[in-house]
Amino acid sequence: MIAGGCRCGAVRYTLAMDDLPAVYCCHCRDCQTGSGSAFAEQAPVREAALAIVKGAVVDFTLPTSNGAISRHFACGTCHTRLYNVNSGRPGLAIVRAGTLDRSDEPSPRLHIWTSRKQPWIVIADDVPQWPESAPMDAFAALFLPGQAAE
Ligand SMILES: [Zn+2]
Numbered sequence: 773m774i775a776g777g778c779r780c781g782a783v784r785y786t787l788a789m790d791d792l793p794a795v796y797c798c799h800c801r802d803c804q805t806g807s808g809s810a811f812a813e814q815a816p817v818r819e820a821a822l823a824i825v826k827g828a829v830v831d832f833t834l835p836t837s838n839g840a841i842s843r844h845f846a847c848g849t850c851h852t853r854l855y856n857v858n859s860g861r862p863g864l865a866i867v868r869a870g871t872l873d874r875s876d877e878p879s880p881r882l883h884i885w886t887s888r889k890q891p892w893i894v895i896a897d898d899v900p901q902w903p904e905s906a907p908m909d910a911f912a913a914l915f916l917p918g919q920a921a922e
Pocket residue numbers: 778779780781782783847848849850851852
């Protein structure tokens with residue numbers, strides 16, 4: 773079982789997975805502004821594998837550039853954003869990888885929206901990068917092997 777939580781400790785979640793999920797980085801403007809940082813580090817998981825096991829979350833919705841609606845879930849106390857779901861990708865939850873207890877372990881497998889990347893960030897040559905978003909099948913192959921079917 774993989775676990776994580778918010779900064780204040782009020783909310784804890786688990787992922788019904790044996791190994792840490794793979795992570796990617798999104799360098800788009802929305803992720804920069806929304807995270808207050810240079811990029812967002814994200815871990816796609818099946819929504820059914822994610823469970824809030826302690827505390828109360830609040831949620832809010834935002835439109836995305838492709839017309840879908842993204843619903844974000846955050847700690848009700850400290851407002852750390854924990855994950856989001858997207859109407860264009862039913863069944864998938866995008867966990868904020870920095871909230872994992874073992875957040876120091878995964879190395880990003882993919883970078884997207886590098887056309888908006890901050891100029892000081894250097895990405896290793898052997899890590900795939902896309903100037904804008906990556907096609908869904910590129911995501912599925914890297915992040916959801918064997919778990920996309922449901
Ligand atoms: Zn909190």
